[in-house]
Amino acid sequence: MRVKFYAYLGHSRERVQIDIGFGDRITGGPIEIDFPTLLDFPAPRLKVYSIENAVAEKFEAIVSLQLETSRMKDFYDILYFAENYEFNKALLKEAILPTFDQRDTDIEKRKNIYENKFKSDEQLQKFWTAFLNRNKLSTENSFANIVDKLKSFIEPILL
Template sequence: MIDIAFGDAIEPGVQETDLPVLLDFPAPKLRSYPRETVIAEKFQAMVALGLANSRLKDFYDVWVLIRSYKFDDDALARAIKATFTCRKTEIPTALPDAFTAAFTEDAGKKDQWAAFTKQVAVDPAR
């Protein structure tokens, strides 16, 4: 999947990514967000949307990323700070609503999660 975005904070900076190819041609290169920024943006949405969050795929995406790649804690912290600053969201000092029992035990969220997980490979290959 490719998302196109403008005006976001990109920390630790834009990187170049080779797209996979099916034929014997050189891989196209795209400028892309670093994984730290992807996690930061998804986390910011979780915080900003709180209990109203219906973007459950973001939780899965973050889980897949942290299971599939190693992250530098400082780089991830910088990405989170830059994203929250750019989006004018305060970094929470308490547990965000999206990580509370009020969210995780909500019947509607459970139904959404069950429907979502039927569509995806639940455990990513390492």
């Protein structure tokens, strides 16, 4: 479930979005984080998915949707985490496999997204370029290159 609302402080208006999941297996349980604050107030503590669980869910969504995906943020997020976070690879594998199982997605379908048909799909490349432009991100990596990086990150974990 996704909840969106606006928060107001004086004349400032901020859009807030909260994603809430039900029924998913959470490997290792939820973790607690301090939510960043704009003012000098104590940070609220939130229970959230671990990054391993978030990556598992994003990867499963990519694999289950295949050529029907338009979720370019999932590709971006996984690679951002891969480059900026020290993963416990055993825990990540432990998160990926039950996520696929829970959602009735065959883990072997992941191999389809590494094939040229997927990597060179014109529509997916357009989605990728639009995502980068909309978010003012570097456009130096093609969609095919991003999929290759995803494979290099995920496959050693699953073997």
